[in-house]
Amino acid sequence: MTPVSQKSLSLLVQENKDLKKALRQKQRELNHFIKAGKDLSAPLEFKKVLQVVLSAARRLVRCEDWSLLLFNPTENTLHYALTKGAILKDLKKLQYRLGEGPVGWVAQKGRPLLIPDFSKQKRYDAARFYPHLSARSVLCLPILAKNQVLGVIQMVNRLEEEHFTENDCLLLEKLLDQSTQAIERSDVLQKMSDLVTTDDLTHLYNLRYLDRILEVEMKRSRRYKSSLALIFIDLDYFKQVNDNHGHIMGSQVLIEIADILIESLRAVDVVVRYGGDEFVVLLPNTPLKKATRVAERVRVAIRDFKFLQTEGLSLHIAASFGIASYPEHAKNRTDLIHLADRAMYESKRKGRDMVSVAKK
Template identity: 40%
Template sequence: MNKIFSIGLVPLKKEKEIALASRGKSILKFKSIRDMRYRAEDSPDLVIVDKSQSSETSFREFQSSFRHIPKVVLSDSYSFRGFSQWIRHPQTYVLQNPSAKEIEFTIKRALTMKQLIDDNLSLRNQLISVTHELEFFSEVSKTLTSTLELSDILTTIMRKSRKLVKAETWSILLMDEDTGELVPGKITGKKEDTNKMKKARLKLGEGIAGWVAQEGIPVVIPDVSVDERFCTSMDKETGIRTKSLMCVPIKSKGNIIGVLEIANKTTNTPFTKDDLDIIMRIVDHAAIAIERASLYQKMAELSVTDDLTKLFNTRYLDRTLEIEIRRAGRHKSSLSLIFMDVDHFKAINDNYGHLIGSKLLVEMGQLLIKRLRTIDIVARYGGDEFVIVLPQTPPSAALAIAERIRKSIEQNIFLKKDGYSLRMTASFGVASYPESAKSKEDLLRLADEAMYRVKYQTRNGVYAIV
């Protein structure tokens, strides 16, 4: 229902006409501008005022306060004298000795125009908001194409998002997969404060951020002092006084991967639903960025391939052996391992240089892959040593596989395309679980010992510990 202020319309006829013209609308009457007393929530959609009110001492203040509110100014005479100070303000409609129908028509017209202006302003604000959001997405996308460092991506997300909702401080808490706790991923604020906050960890359900992570529900809290979930310990530790708070879960594939926590607006007003809507629209984009960066970081920390040969590295080998030994135990099958060392590899480096030596190792790795099954795993153990894991393979079969590889290496001519025709051999050691080894460590040690037995005796041979 539209709210209308009626000011200074004392004559009974005018009052009746206004009442008739404003049917279905809420009218608040005032004797004069000077006598106006109303609450902020009672602000009008339209003001109907007598022209004589321009003589009031508070008229200028009234014009300033109601500048963007449409005004219908009524006059008993047909004279235009004294109207100039009214019509210089926008959305002012002057009526001279009007009938009830004229007033009704003007009220409808004024309210329609106000609605159009309000809608236009709302669309303009939405356009500005969308433009800022597009800028946010563009900058995050550029950051993603230029770096996969989690710290850089979080910094971009925080800087732009903080600007969108005019926040004072901002933190992103990420879920620690090992402990199930929230740990600071990135924090804004004074350096000494952020250093203290980086040490903090929150359990699920602890504080507002912990509650949001546990429930998966975003919250806007205009005043944290009246919310029993708010944990004051962080404020005490950092000296920051949190007033208003907005907390949003970051989800990926239905799982919580973190929480965005935004504290205090720079305008010193509480966060609103509109602020939450903005953040919710960017959260999915942020989740993709964080997940991608986190995955890259994990892969960087737990890289599974050797840089030179692109075979699996020792880290992957170690994990694979644990898995395959458990599987062999469950299925009561054998797991065999071949330890291989290239014979006289040092001579290749000495005679042809390390670049040729590296190319030889790459070609050697490719030869091994071609001679093995798809379920077998080849890893570079270091230098010129390779380890081959043979799932579901008993000792006799492993011995035969090692011999086949030995012959392939002996018969192969390496680096022909590079202008070299190098002949190579290798020494092999074989061990099996559970026949000779009782653990992962046993398997590696026994195969290694078997290989060295060949290396220090005949070279170019295979020895199996059974």
């Protein structure tokens, strides 16, 4: 065999190997799509749909780090909902505004963003947006349903390849297209409604929900001639926590306060993050005397709790409480909140860490 023939044969052998490798890769991709299709064919809750999609995405495009962020339409922010390993607790404290960072850009524009080599771009600071790892390459795609951006899938640092590629982006776009019907069949609209009425940090109800439910509970109170108590809570010297330990630690304290409130109250009670370090609790069918006992019990639970133990600290924090009752103190929701707020400030004036009742 001549040298030319030998070279041609070697090229053919190599081309054959490359072709077989490409076919095997296409078959693997097809199998992943088939599995995802089967998994998505059954009725699923929104979170389960997202878990299936993210699992398929990780099989299609292997990467060092992955996460899924959900969009909060009320605050125009994104927060981490699913992520690799045990770092969700740390990332849960982070959120990005619409247009902020790679994920914010994707949520704002509604289209994918591929950054093949982070070192060759100057738009985004890797240390700021990826503090938990060294980002070399990033691929972000929007999760869409009925022309709404629900969230963003983010993949960082391609494995087996140096960078993410356009082909990786196309594969994941096909996967998300495949999942669209399943997302729209899920309880996504309910979830979006929950996002509108739920505080992003603590997952308590927010002020928007309070306005709605307070009217409902007052009507129920009138109908059944029962009492409705409202407790206004404000943390004492909370600014010192932020000043001394930083806002991330302050946010963790608020999360722990929310947990204490939920654990201390009945399932029928409504717990609301009113704003900042202020909380409101609605106690349906609860006389004033009983509501005062409940507030006192919660006050002690907060005072005795050791905050930020998981962060290596042991802080003690107190709170001031104010209570107003419908219809005893107020005839409408605005006055009810106002009187409870005034009673809370009376607790502050008297020395804090106490419960005060509105004056008739």
